[in-house]
Amino acid sequence: MSSMKSFKSGAGRATRRQFLRGMAVGAWVVPQVVAAAALGRGGLLAPSERITVGIIGRGLMGAGHVNRMAHDAQAQVLGVCDVDEARREEGCRLVNEAYAQARQQEKYMGCVAYRDYRELLARADLDAVIIATPDHWHALQAMDAARAGKDVYCEKPVSLTLAEGREIVRTVRRYGRVFQTGTQYRSIPVIRKICQFVRNGGLGRVKSVFTIWHPLGAFWGERIRPYAELAKWNELGRLQAPVAVDLPGQPVPAGLDWDLWVGPAPWQPYHPLYHVNPAPGVVPWSFHEDFGLASSTWFHSHAADVIQYALGVEESGPVEIHHPADGVFPTLTCRYANGVLVHHVEHYGQVKDLYKAVPPQAQLSGLFGGVFVGERGWITSMSSGGPIDGGPEEVMVELGLHTRQFQPGANNHHANWLECIRNRRQPSAHEEIGHRAAALGQLIIIAWKLGRSLKWDPVREEFIGDEMANRLRWKTYREPWQI
Structure with missing residues (x-):
C-alpha cells in the first residue's frame, strides 16, 4: 500500500x-x-x-x-x-x-x-x-x-x-x-492566565525555566519486567533518548493489521510492548525510536508548548542546546536568542539542589509545564501534581488567580x-506552534544521541556547522510509503 x-x-x-x-x-x-x-x-x-x-x-x-x-x-x-x-x-x-x-x-x-x-x-x-x-x-x-x-x-x-x-x-x-x-494544557484557564502573566512581563525579565525530561526507565515500569533480559533493559533505561531495540516477534493478535500499524516505519515484528489490548498505557510504544519520542511523547511536547507560549517564542526555537558533558550546566539546557535558559531536569529536587533557583519550601510537582524564574520572582505552571505555587506573595497577588488548582477537562x-x-x-x-513544540524535544533527543552540545538556527532550521546532526533531521520511510 x-x-x-x-x-x-x-x-x-x-x-x-x-x-x-x-x-x-x-x-x-x-x-x-x-x-x-x-x-x-x-x-x-x-x-x-x-x-x-x-x-x-x-x-x-x-x-x-x-x-x-x-x-x-x-x-x-x-x-x-x-x-x-x-x-x-x-x-x-x-x-x-x-x-x-x-x-x-x-x-x-x-x-x-x-x-x-x-x-x-x-x-x-x-x-x-x-x-x-x-x-x-x-x-x-x-x-x-x-x-x-x-x-x-x-x-x-x-x-x-x-x-x-x-x-x-x-x-x-x-x-x-x-x-x-x-x-x-495551554487551553486550561489557569495555565493560560499564568502564561499570559509571564508573557506580559509579570516576572520581569525571565532568566530561566525548569522542566522535566525523564530517562526511559522512568516510564517503563512493571510492564517491561517480563522482557528485562532480552535487551539489557536496565542499561537502556538510563538513556534519555528513544532507542532502537530488536524484540522477538510474537503471534499477531486476531483482528490486528500489523503491517498497517508499522506503516512508514522500519519493519519490526509484532510485540505486545508496542500494542496490546487492553492498552497498558497511553503511549506504550514511545520508547522505540522508530515509533515515538520518549519524554517528548509522554509529556514534554505539552511542556514545550506551554513554556514557549509563555516566553513568546512559540513560533521559534532555541539557538543552543548545551549537553551536560560540556560542563556549562549540570543538566541539558536550551538557550534562546533572548537569553532565556530552559533547563531540563530529571526531578524537581534538582531545581532546588543543583540550581538553587527557588526556596526550599517551594511546591514543585507535576508535568506538562515548568517553573519560570524571573527578576521579580518565580511561578509554576505544571499540571497534575498539585497546586500552582510561586513567590514572593506580591507576584501571586498580581497574578490574581481565583484558584491555584486546575481542571484539565475544563479546557476549550x-x-x-x-x-x-x-x-x-x-x-x-x-501547525507552526505544534511543529515548534515537537521540534524542541527533537533537538534535545539529537543532542542526547550525539552526546554533545549543538548550535541551532531556528529560522533556517538547521544545525550550524554540524553535518552529522543535520542528517538526523529526517528519516527514510519504509517502501512504498512516502510524503
Missing part, C-alpha cells in the same frame, strides 16, 4: 449541506415524525450545520476523543478508524449508542468502522479528522488529510522528525486547512478547533 498522493478537495461538502437543507425545507409536504435532534432542538444543531468528523486511532487518547466528539452538539462523528478491529468496532458502537440515546431512537448506525485511514479520508461528506495514532503516523496522516481537503486535529508530538514537522506546516498552508495540535481546545473550522481562522495551537 502506498500513501495516496492526491484527493479531490472537500468541494462536495457544500452540495451535501445544500441537499440536507433542501430536505429540511421540503419536509413539510409529507407529514413526518422527526427526532428533535434532526431539527436542531434539544441542544443539537441540525445535521446540515454540524461539522462531520472522523477519528483515526482509538487507543487511550483516541478513546477520549471519541467520547468527546460523540457528545459535542457541534459535530457529527462519521467514522472511527483503527488497525485493531476490536478498537474500531468498540469506538463505533459507543458513537452509535450515544447518537441513538440523543435522538431517543432504539438504534443508530451512522458511524462506520474503518481499518485503513485512506478510505475514511476519501469520503466527500467528511469535514475534518482527529489523528490519535502513534507518533510515526502523525505527519503522513496529517498531510494526507490536508491534501484530501480535511481540517485536522493532531495529537502531539505532531511529527517524528524536524523535517516532517516543517513539511506539515507547508502542506497545511498549501491546502488552506485548519490545523490544531493536541497540546490542550476542541471547541476552539471547531470554531476555527467555521470561521477559517488559525486555532490556538496551529
Whole structure:
C-alpha cells in the first residue's frame, strides 16, 4: 500500500449541506415524525450545520476523543478508524449508542468502522479528522488529510522528525486547512492566565525555566519486567533518548493489521510492548525510536508548548542546546536568542539542589509545564501534581488567580478547533506552534544521541556547522510509503 498522493478537495461538502437543507425545507409536504435532534432542538444543531468528523486511532487518547466528539452538539462523528478491529468496532458502537440515546431512537448506525485511514479520508461528506495514532503516523496522516481537503486535529508530538514537522506546516498552508495540535494544557484557564502573566512581563525579565525530561526507565515500569533480559533493559533505561531495540516477534493478535500499524516505519515484528489490548498505557510504544519520542511523547511536547507560549517564542526555537558533558550546566539546557535558559531536569529536587533557583519550601510537582524564574520572582505552571505555587506573595497577588488548582477537562481546545473550522481562522495551537513544540524535544533527543552540545538556527532550521546532526533531521520511510 502506498500513501495516496492526491484527493479531490472537500468541494462536495457544500452540495451535501445544500441537499440536507433542501430536505429540511421540503419536509413539510409529507407529514413526518422527526427526532428533535434532526431539527436542531434539544441542544443539537441540525445535521446540515454540524461539522462531520472522523477519528483515526482509538487507543487511550483516541478513546477520549471519541467520547468527546460523540457528545459535542457541534459535530457529527462519521467514522472511527483503527488497525485493531476490536478498537474500531468498540469506538463505533459507543458513537452509535450515544447518537441513538440523543435522538431517543432504539438504534443508530451512522458511524462506520474503518481499518485503513485512506478510505475514511476519501469520503466527500467528511469535514475534518482527529489523528490519535502513534507518533510515526502523525505527519503522513496529517498531510494526507490536508491534501484530501480535511481540517485536522493532531495529537502531539505532531511529527517524528524536524523535517516532517516543517513539511506539515507547508502542506497545511498549501491546502488552506485548519490545523490544531493536541497540546490542550495551554487551553486550561489557569495555565493560560499564568502564561499570559509571564508573557506580559509579570516576572520581569525571565532568566530561566525548569522542566522535566525523564530517562526511559522512568516510564517503563512493571510492564517491561517480563522482557528485562532480552535487551539489557536496565542499561537502556538510563538513556534519555528513544532507542532502537530488536524484540522477538510474537503471534499477531486476531483482528490486528500489523503491517498497517508499522506503516512508514522500519519493519519490526509484532510485540505486545508496542500494542496490546487492553492498552497498558497511553503511549506504550514511545520508547522505540522508530515509533515515538520518549519524554517528548509522554509529556514534554505539552511542556514545550506551554513554556514557549509563555516566553513568546512559540513560533521559534532555541539557538543552543548545551549537553551536560560540556560542563556549562549540570543538566541539558536550551538557550534562546533572548537569553532565556530552559533547563531540563530529571526531578524537581534538582531545581532546588543543583540550581538553587527557588526556596526550599517551594511546591514543585507535576508535568506538562515548568517553573519560570524571573527578576521579580518565580511561578509554576505544571499540571497534575498539585497546586500552582510561586513567590514572593506580591507576584501571586498580581497574578490574581481565583484558584491555584486546575481542571484539565475544563479546557476549550476542541471547541476552539471547531470554531476555527467555521470561521477559517488559525486555532490556538496551529501547525507552526505544534511543529515548534515537537521540534524542541527533537533537538534535545539529537543532542542526547550525539552526546554533545549543538548550535541551532531556528529560522533556517538547521544545525550550524554540524553535518552529522543535520542528517538526523529526517528519516527514510519504509517502501512504498512516502510524503
